[in-house]
Amino acid sequence: MNSVPSAPLATASTRPRIQHVEMRGIVKRFPGVLANDHVDFDVQAGEIHALLGENGAGKTTLMKILYGMYQPDEGEIRINGRPVRIASPRDAIALGIGMVHQHFMLVETLTVAENVALGLPSSRGLLTDLDVVARRLRELGERYGLVVDPHAYIWQLSVGQQQRVEILKALYRGADVLILDEPTAVLTPQEVEELFAVMRQMAREGHGLVFISHKLHEVLAISDRITVLRDGRKIGTRPARETTKEELARWMVGREVRFHLEKEPARPGPVLLELEDVHAESDRGTPALQGVSLQVRAGEILGLAGVSGNGQRELAQVVAGLRPVTRGRVRLLDQDVTEASPAARMDLGLAYIPEERMKDGLIQEFTVAENLILRDHHKPPFSRKGFLHWPTVYAHSRRLIQAFRIKTPSVKTPARYLSGGNLQKIVLARELAREPKVILAAQPTRGLDIGATEYVRERLLEQRTRGAAVLLISEDLDEILVLSDRIAVIYEGRIMAVMPREEATVERLGLLMAGVEEKEKG
Amino acid sequence: MEGLLEKVLSLSVLLGMLTSGIRLATPYLYAAIGETFGQRSGVLNLGVEGQMLMGAFAAFYVTWRTGNLLLGLLAAVVVGALMGLAMAVVTVNLHAEQGISGIGFYLFGLGMSDLLFQKLLGTVRTVEPFPDLPIPLLSDIPLLGPVFFRHNVLVYAAYLLVPLAWFVLNKTTLGLNIRSVGENPEAADSLGISVARVRYFTIILGGVLSGIAGAALSVGLLGVFQQNMTSGLGFIAVALVYFGAWRPLGVLAGALIFSLVNAMQLWVQVLGVPIPSELAVMMPYILTIVVLVLTVSRARPPSALTKPFEREA
Numbered sequence: 001m002n003s004v005p006s007a008p009l010a011t012a013s014t015r016p017r018i019q020h021v022e023m024r025g026i027v028k029r030f031p032g033v034l035a036n037d038h039v040d041f042d043v044q045a046g047e048i049h050a051l052l053g054e055n056g057a058g059k060t061t062l063m064k065i066l067y068g069m070y071q072p073d074e075g076e077i078r079i080n081g082r083p084v085r086i087a088s089p090r091d092a093i094a095l096g097i098g099m100v101h102q103h104f105m106l107v108e109t110l111t112v113a114e115n116v117a118l119g120l121p122s123s124r125g126l127l128t129d130l131d132v133v134a135r136r137l138r139e140l141g142e143r144y145g146l147v148v149d150p151h152a153y154i155w156q157l158s159v160g161q162q163q164r165v166e167i168l169k170a171l172y173r174g175a176d177v178l179i180l181d182e183p184t185a186v187l188t189p190q191e192v193e194e195l196f197a198v199m200r201q202m203a204r205e206g207h208g209l210v211f212i213s214h215k216l217h218e219v220l221a222i223s224d225r226i227t228v229l230r231d232g233r234k235i236g237t238r239p240a241r242e243t244t245k246e247e248l249a250r251w252m253v254g255r256e257v258r259f260h261l262e263k264e265p266a267r268p269g270p271v272l273l274e275l276e277d278v279h280a281e282s283d284r285g286t287p288a289l290q291g292v293s294l295q296v297r298a299g300e301i302l303g304l305a306g307v308s309g310n311g312q313r314e315l316a317q318v319v320a321g322l323r324p325v326t327r328g329r330v331r332l333l334d335q336d337v338t339e340a341s342p343a344a345r346m347d348l349g350l351a352y353i354p355e356e357r358m359k360d361g362l363i364q365e366f367t368v369a370e371n372l373i374l375r376d377h378h379k380p381p382f383s384r385k386g387f388l389h390w391p392t393v394y395a396h397s398r399r400l401i402q403a404f405r406i407k408t409p410s411v412k413t414p415a416r417y418l419s420g421g422n423l424q425k426i427v428l429a430r431e432l433a434r435e436p437k438v439i440l441a442a443q444p445t446r447g448l449d450i451g452a453t454e455y456v457r458e459r460l461l462e463q464r465t466r467g468a469a470v471l472l473i474s475e476d477l478d479e480i481l482v483l484s485d486r487i488a489v490i491y492e493g494r495i496m497a498v499m500p501r502e503e504a505t506v507e508r509l510g511l512l513m514a515g516v517e518e519k520e521k522g
Numbered sequence: 523m524e525g526l527l528e529k530v531l532s533l534s535v536l537l538g539m540l541t542s543g544i545r546l547a548t549p550y551l552y553a554a555i556g557e558t559f560g561q562r563s564g565v566l567n568l569g570v571e572g573q574m575l576m577g578a579f580a581a582f583y584v585t586w587r588t589g590n591l592l593l594g595l596l597a598a599v600v601v602g603a604l605m606g607l608a609m610a611v612v613t614v615n616l617h618a619e620q621g622i623s624g625i626g627f628y629l630f631g632l633g634m635s636d637l638l639f640q641k642l643l644g645t646v647r648t649v650e651p652f653p654d655l656p657i658p659l660l661s662d663i664p665l666l667g668p669v670f671f672r673h674n675v676l677v678y679a680a681y682l683l684v685p686l687a688w689f690v691l692n693k694t695t696l697g698l699n700i701r702s703v704g705e706n707p708e709a710a711d712s713l714g715i716s717v718a719r720v721r722y723f724t725i726i727l728g729g730v731l732s733g734i735a736g737a738a739l740s741v742g743l744l745g746v747f748q749q750n751m752t753s754g755l756g757f758i759a760v761a762l763v764y765f766g767a768w769r770p771l772g773v774l775a776g777a778l779i780f781s782l783v784n785a786m787q788l789w790v791q792v793l794g795v796p797i798p799s800e801l802a803v804m805m806p807y808i809l810t811i812v813v814l815v816l817t818v819s820r821a822r823p824p825s826a827l828t829k830p831f832e833r834e835a
Contacts, residue, residue, distance in 0.1 A: 069712075069833075090714030105709035107702045108825075118702050119713035122695050169713075 018096045018176035018208065019045045019080050021066070026075035028061055035061040036072070037232040043177060043208040048199060050211045050219040050240070053229035054252055054449040055420070059212045060102070062229070063179045066210075067099040068092040098170025099179040104162050106154045112165050113137060113150040116172050133172075140171050144205075145198050159308060160191040167198065177208040184218055188307050189477065189510035196222050214252070214450075215478075216245045228252055253450050264465060266485040269298030272469035273319070273350075273438045278328035280314050288314040290493040291328070294471075296438070301460065301470040302498075303484030305477060307513050311493035312473045313355060316442040319471065320352045321345045333437060346375060351436035353427055355443045355473075357420075361427040364416035368408050369397035371415050372430050404429040405455070421452030428459055439463055442473045457483055477509060491515045533665075539789050541669045543782035544677070548742060549574070549735040549752075550777040551680040553759035554766070555687045556731030558773055561763055562691060563724040564704040564826035565613060568624025570732045571756025572631020573605045577736030579635040582747035583642055585649045594649075594741050595676075595734070602733020605631065606726035614721050617830035628756070636749045643747065651745035652676055676734070676742040683731075687770040700724060704824035707831040717831045732756065754807075761810050767821035776813075783809050 021043050028036040036058045043049045051059045064070045066077065068086040076083050079095060086092050092099070106115050113130045116137060122129045134150035141147045146164045154162060163183060170178050180199070184192045199209055199222060213219050219226055220240055227237040228251040235251040273296040282288035288311045296302045306312055317323035318330065321342035330338045332348050346352075354360035362371050373382050373393055381392045397411045406425045408418055415423060424444065431439070441460060445453040460483060464470050474480050480487055481504065488498040489512035496512040512518065553570050560567045567573075577598035585594030609627055612618045652674035661671035691697040702710040703720045711717050739755070740747045758780065766772025787802040 088714065089712050093714060099712075101712070105706070105712045107706045107709050109705050110698070110702060114698055114702075115709075117695075118698060118710060119715045126694050126696065128693060128695055128698055 015094075015096065016080060017045070017206070020078075021097070021177055021208065022078040022081075023062070023066060024076050024078070026062060026065060026077075027073045028058075028065060028070060029073050034232050036065070038075070039229065039232070039234045041227060041234070043210050045176065045206050045208050046203050047224040048203050048209045048211055048222055050213060050223035050226045051229065052213060052216070052219050052226055052248060052252060054214055055447055056231075056449065057229040057252070058232040059229055060181055061232075063099065063181060063210060063212060066092070067097060067179060093173050093175070096174060096176035097179070098173060098175025098177070100163065100166040100170060100181060100183060102181040102185065104166055106162055106165060108155040109153065111151050111153050112148055112157075112168075115154060115165060116150075116169050120173070136172065137168060140168055144171065144201050145194075146171075159186045160188070160194070163187070163195070164198075171202075175207070177210070178202065179210040179212070181212045182214075183211070184213065184215065186308055186475075188513045189506050190514055192218065216248050219248070220245065230254060249450075263461060266300045266464070268300040268485070269467065271295045272298050272333055273471060274329075274331040275315075275319070276329045276331070278315075278318060278330065279326045280318050280323055281326060282314060288493050289318065292490070292493070292495055293328075294488060294495065294498070296469040296471050298437070298469050299464060299467050300485040301464050301472050301483050303480035303487045304471065304473045304490055305480045305487055305509050305513060306475065306490035308475050310490050310513075312442070312475070312490060314493075315490070316352075316355060316440060316473055319440050320350070320354070349434075349437035351431035351434060351439045353424075353431055353439070353441040353444050355446070357423055357427050362415050362423055365414055367412045367414055368401070368406070368418070368426060369393050369411040371426050372397045372400055375430060375434070400429040400433055403433075404459075421448045421455075424448060424452065424456060428456060432459060432463060435466075436463075436468060439468050439470045440473075441470060443475065444472070445474075445476070445479060477506060480509070481506070489513055535789060535793070537665060537669055539782065539785045541672075542788065543778065543785035544669065545673060545743060545781075546784055547777040547781035548677045548680045548738045549755055550759050550762060550781060551683060551774065552731045552735035552738060553756055554762040554773045554777060555683050555770060556728035556735070557760055557763045558687065558766070558768060558770060559691075559700065559724040559731075560728040561827055562704045562768055562824055563700045563721050564707060564824055564829060564831070565721055565725055565728075566620045566624065566760075566828045567609060567627075567725065567728050568621055568757075568760060569605070569609055569627025569631065570624075570728070570735075570759050571752055571754070572628040572634075573602050573729050573732035574736035574739070574752045574756045575631045575635040575750070576605055577602045577733030578740035578751060579638055579736070579747055580733070581737030582649065582740040583638070585741050586643070586647060589649075591649075591652055591741055595737050598733040598737035599730050600733075602729040602731070602736075603726050604729070605733070606729020607722075609729065610722045610725040613725070613830065614718050617832060620828045620830075632750060639747060639749055646746055646748055648745050649741060652742050674742060676738045680738065681774075684770045684774045691770070696723075701824075703831075704826050707826050707829075711831070711833060721831075732759075735759070758806075758810060761814055764823070765810075765813055768824065779813070780806055780810065 023039065023041045026036050026039045039058070039062055041062060051063065053059050061070060065072050066086065068088045068091050077086060078084065084095060086095065113134045117128060117130060117133045123132055137150045146168055148161055148164050148168065154165065183195060187195060203209060211223060223240045225237055226240050226243060226248065228235040228248060230252060275292050275294045278289050278292045279287065280289040292315060294302065304312065314323055318325055321340060325338055329336055332345055332350060335348065337345050337348065358364060373396065376382055377388065382389060394411050401408060401411065404425045406429065407422050415426065444460065445456050448456065460470055460472070472480070472483055484501050486498060486500055487504045487509065489496040489509060491513060492515065497518060553574060557567060557570055580601040581594040581598035584597040585591050605627065609623065612623045613620050654672050654674050657671040661667045691700065699710065699715050699720050703715065703717050707717045736752065739751065762773050762776040762780065765776040784806045787805045790797060790802055791799055
């Protein structure tokens, strides 16, 4: 069992199988950034090698070089000891390297088989041979435990199933080495387990796997070896069983990391935000929220857990006033705001930290100062009789930059030059400086590094202690578990359960997130 | 008044309308099928009208000079391909905004065909258009035979193009590549499909078919060339692609509805029905707008339509 079954590509059967891939002294520069600084990395047949590091550490860049999407400025790549040049993904595929991207590279309007067949020569010349492809896909699926209907359209599949299609795509092309870029980010805990089983099976069959991640426990659970990158440099490589979570975290961040936030017990007050039997439609006009009822009290954080795309986005927009409700009521501080504009809700004391900070939270071309006054720019003291009073604006901005430790060259720097963490701090500063009564935080730490994540979480806890009602929407279960006082789970636009934090476990939440109903207890 | 209504609704008039409707759909079919290929690969070509005018002129001029209709048709193909090539360079390599550059190509074709007309022809001249080619046996079917099977070769080819286009888009690897490039060029690129090559192909194919559409008008239907003789026909073709939901069969349906209404208004005028002729001429266009408004939300355009593709870094 040493070759891919019924190898579909001539190259897969004629070239020798990859035993060892080595990257030596890789340097990659982007304008203003050294993304990879003399990095060495290697992966062997039959092993799972994790590439660990914070966002922006250079993991994805390094692997995009191996996959031919970027060209290195220095360094060389060797396969089985022989130097190779990989000028494009096509070269990488021909050499036996496959990659599953963080953002799936699938054509939604095509079927699974069509997606797999894309770019491959057909056994029928100019005509497609989708039935042949489908048959081979079923064989591969059985062998690796990756069952997907070849004739289903991609848009019909769950995220987990789409990921299987991506893996099948690579296997079908005869990939000996498979790079998985943050594959667990979009999965439920149970789906992660299934993925890990597939990865182990692939390693047993002699594939080499590169597992890119920033989640320590996952890396420790699945990998044979772990390499840590920080700021584009390789910090070290260790066999997984000879290292600890603490050591890896120190390598990633460059300092000791606290894994537990100080959290006083909650002192919940009156209900400040209430949703009652809320229904709403998605952009496509399909039902997105189907009778959501939730209450958030002063001085507590209610965490809303769920797999991406189960109505979280629509729920946040309904609360913020950006999406109409087709049925049900929304109440803010005992006032019915179902029909109220976003501005009216803000004036009542709602703060909104949107999911897409680049798109909805900020105006990238505006300066830091302009972004910091966005919500209040039309009111005194920033605006007097229709004229902006810049000295006041700048003084206010400097205060916030200091208070929220925003790293920016000046108040007049356009926001787009700042890092993701600092952009989120601008949003936080603007929203929290108003001393809001209700805070809606959607994916507040997505894409942030450990330092910025710690910072955002501390600020949210601070607000809760101050007495704000916080609705935290997050796809990161760890985040939900660390911050929440109560946890609600959303699945297909319905609330599956609401429970106190103490009663929540990863397994229980995972089942609820997958839509498994709980039996009534007692 | 009653006599008039009878005249309009008589069998021979209805058959006449049907025959001209089928004939008139020809240029729309060529242009709109070409545009379908372009749009399915993510390229909106608003220059169809200009390409048609250039094709119409080239076909007419070469036919007039040589007396050879096939050479005329070939000239339209070459000119259409060159216009398509220019469009491809501008939109694929230079990442120009597709809508604006399309309008540029329209204005170029409009002005250039007029200039060439004045310099090379000077006045309206005529050639013998493509002769009707009755299909043996089928054209002898009573009533319907002449309606469907007594046309010139360009008309037949236009209708054969529809199933051919459907087959290419849905059953060949080329079609799969085109669809993937129009929906998710990043994904196609990651699998080694050259987005640029696919779009070059579809844009040039669109140019060729627009050129033939022009020829179908000048040397296929009329036997003359006049300034701006397409008068918006190329833009209607673009609208038909939306109407047809980016599918060849939908495009066919749209082209037929549109041409039948057009044929009807022509006959209404010929028969002297007392409707202001301006109003009659507007009918097909009003219909286009109404139909587009009614159908526009039904289907989604290719996701990458109008978006230039550039590989990051």
